[in-house]
Amino acid sequence: MNCKLQIATLLALILVCAHFPEASAVPRCLCLNFIECVPKKFVKDFLIIPKSSHCTKTQIILTISKGSRVMEACLNSELDQGMELITCWNRINHDIGRKEECIRPRRTRTPK
Structure with missing residues (x-):
């Protein structure tokens, strides 16, 4: 009887x-x-x-295309370019349709 109980307990543990x-x-x-x-x-x-x-760091994974090569790389989120990207992403409220604004921001014209 004791052996059957051990087997049943072991099977239950394996299932969990x-x-x-x-x-x-x-x-x-x-x-x-x-x-x-x-x-x-x-x-x-x-x-x-x-x-x-x-992970205790904010991670930024970039898709980079140079010629016919496409690769992914992690950008340091604590340096200027990483912080700018995070700030823009938060400003557009994580809207995937507006990602291009963060990659290629519009230039503002200054009056002469």
Whole structure:
């Protein structure tokens, strides 16, 4: 009888572990290496991931296109270009349709 109880407990434990596989994963930041600056003409898109319990830094992932090469890179969010992008993203209220305003801001004309 004792053996049956141990087997039933073990099976229940296996089912619980199989049901929650994400509990065993160790979350971390997506960005481990950062670039300091990218010319805006090469930036095609960006993704801003706010600070969370998994990562204590705001992460900025840029899609960069140079010629026929397309690649992703992490921009340092603590330097000027990163802070400007975050400020713009907050100003447009995270509106995906207006992302282009942050990548290529309009120039304001100054009166002569």
